[in-house]
Amino acid sequence: MAKFLTNRDENYAQWYNDLVIKADLAENSAVRGCMVIKPYGYAIWEKIQAELDRMFKATGHVNAYFPLFIPKSFFSKEAAHVEGFAKECAVVTHYRLKNDENGKGIIVDPSAKLEEELIIRPTSETIIWNSYKNWIQSYRDLPILINQWANVVRWEMRTRLFLRTAEFLWQEGHTAHATREEAVEETERMINVYSDFAENFMALPVIKGYKSENERFAGAIDTYTIEALMQDGKALQAGTSHFLGQNFAKAFDVQFADKTGKLDYVWATSWGLSTRMVGALIMAHSDNNGLVLPPKLAPLQVVIIPIYKTADQLEMITSKVKTIKAELEKAGYTVKYDDRENLKPGFKFADYELKGVPVRIAIGPRDIENGTAEIARRDTLEKETIAADSITSHISRLLDEIQSNIYQKALKFRTENTYYTDNWSEFVDIIENRGGFVMAHWDGTTETEEKIKDETKATIRCIPFDTPPEEGKCIYSGKPSGRRVLFARSY
RNA sequence: CGGGGUGUAGCACAGUUGGCUAGCGCGCUACGUUCGGGACGUAGAGGUCGGAAGUUCGAGUCUUCUCACCCCGACCA
Known part of the structure; x- marks a missing residue:
């Protein structure tokens, strides 16, 4: 049992907070509401990025990058959109600092006031559609299928690591189409990409659906969502895809000539998925021993721990482990051999359970003698001893089984709830x-x-x-x- | 943004009506013994007591301001 973790059933919120910190995923920063994503947490985000990016490209999208700053006037062009975000925008008003004349350190230089304030993007529809206006004249310029990986800022009153922070990382897709049908189809395609990703890679069962008018994205005609159920019985919106109609095209006057030469406004979609997914991952699968990561998203899939008393034993084990590790890596798995000598095996066992590493291999003198290895799986905490020469095929099967089991377990939980x-x-x-x-x-x-x-x-x-x-x-x-x-x- | 709470070593905390050189545990460093589920001994390092101003002979302790975090509301992905 993880004695440093709050019990999940006693205080779910505290368990979550503890887990994020103890598993070394993220921590609070000196800036209110903003988190530092630590290497282990960021590695999970990188896995999410890599897979989503692959899926976006496979569906015809390309990446680009638009500015962090949005002129205030852009923002106010689409009425519903402004209203939706106005209350949580950070605003840049000046562009220079100077030394205080009274020697009190550094101050904002009042003479460096911007003529027009800049909004830090809470989402990029406006700055992007301002560009699209210049890129689109004819139906031949369509569709535009662009995604960007970016940070956005929404000035939240109450924040929680990964689930709601003032600044967060995400991807936002912004597409432009010649017809309503094509844009609707794109909106559906992307919510399907999200649900496919959630279920197959994150082992997170989701329900796809429409948002009610009340819950819809500000500026959208229709919002599609994937909703996941967390272990405390609360829902979490894990990704959204919006059919924007011609709202932004009209706001930014983006028209194109169709085949007959007739002018019409462009149809739009946008879709996004954020670092909140890391929070979903934690809250859907993890337990009182720590994180439980699905193998496809685990930064480290297999950890090997030597058990030894003497230097001779360690040497024998290490030489055996080298072979096993090389074989597993050749099969495409991420493997770590933890031969730190200042920590006991028991400590390492507990530590990698806290970190959610799907499979642990322990090898000691007994195993060397018998030609075996002890395999432990994180999801069920079961252990078994197998012949060392069948490790790779065994682990390959086991990782698939863990991936599937984590999903089935979450699905069962959802069905029962x-x-x-x-x-x-x-x-x-x-x-x-x-x-x-x-x-x-x-x-x-x-x-x-x-x-x-x-x-x-x-x-x-x-x-x-x-x-x-x-x-x-x-x-x-x-x-x-x-x-x-x-x-x-x-x- | 409202209500409540907490800030003392990397972490978790104690510190009396204001009083002497600010403490314990874990962790850290060195050495030795250990090692199949979170080891132990010995020695050592580590502090602007969240920050600023004030009261006082004297402030971790009292006052004011401020910052951050946690919990509960309102708002939100």
């Missing part, structure tokens, strides 16, 4: 006492959604794509409803 109800008091009881997803009828009005939120703190996470139409009555108002929607408390 998804409720269907038509009864308001039961709805309240589930939300308040059990947590989880609740599928219930809703009359489709923002008014009802708000009232449910006020009374229970539960929101509509999404209107799932794949729920069949079903006649029913709104859980709250009793008015007619054509289908169930997904309710939960959320991060």
Whole structure:
């Protein structure tokens, strides 16, 4: 048992905070609300980036980079968009510092005031569409399929490592299309890329759906989302894809000539996924011993620990390990041999469990004698002793099995914590006492959604794509409803 | 941004009505013994007590301001 970790079942929030710090993923910085992502945490983000980037390119996208600063005037061009972000923008007003004449250190030079303030991007639609305006004249210039990896700033009042920070890293895709159909198709394609990524690489089962008007991205016609269930019964929005219609094209006057020479506004999408995913990863899979990382995203997949008393033994073990390590690396796995001599094996075992390394191999004198190795898997904490010459094939199978098991476990948890109800008091009881997803009828009005939120703190996470139409009555108002929607408390 | 709490060595903390050279545990360094689930002994290093101003003969301790973090709300990915 990890004695340095708060028990997950006693205090979930504290367990999460402890885990992020103890597993050395990130820490708070001197700047309010901003985190330092430490090497181990950043390595996980790099794995996420690498796979997503590959998937974006496979679907025809290219990367580019747009400025961090956005002129204030750009921001105010799309009314809903401004309103959505105005309350959380950092603003640059000056461009120079100088020494205080009273010797009190350095001050902002009042004479260096910007004529127009710059907003630090909370998202880049406006600065990008201002560029697209110059890039698009004809249908031959379309589609534009661009992604950027960037940092953004949203001045949050209350922050938590990875889940909500004032500055965070993400990717944002911004595409321009000639037709509505094509843009809608792109929006769907990217939410599918996200769900595919979440389920196959992060072992995180997600529910795809539409956002209600209330939860929609500011400036979008439609927002699609993937929603995941965390182990404390709260939902987490893990990625979003927006159909922006012609809203930004109109705001920035981006028109193109179609084949007949007729001018029309360009259709747009945008889609994003952030470092919040690292938080999702932690909260969906980890336990009281620490992180549990799916093999496909673990920066380190296999760790080998020698157990020895004498220098002779260590030498024998090391020589055996070299062969095993080389073979595993040849098979494409990331392997570390931890032969630090100042730490006991038991300490290392616990430490790599805390870090979530999927597979641990321990080799001692007994194994050398018998031609065996002890294999321990992180997800179930089971150990077995196998013949040393079959390690690579064994571990190859085991890593696949762990990946699949972590997913199945999360899926089972979600299934067991998804409720269907038509009864308001039961709805309240589930939300308040059990947590989880609740599928219930809703009359489709923002008014009802708000009232449910006020009374229970539960929101509509999404209107799932794949729920069949079903006649029913709104859980709250009793008015007619054509289908169930997904309710939960959320991060 | 409102309410509550906490800042003392890398970490976690103690420090009495204001009083002498600011302490314990873990970690760290060296050496030795250990090593199949978080080892032990001996010796040692490590502090602008979050920051600033004030009260006082004297401030870790009292006052004011300020910064950061944690918890609960409102807001949000």
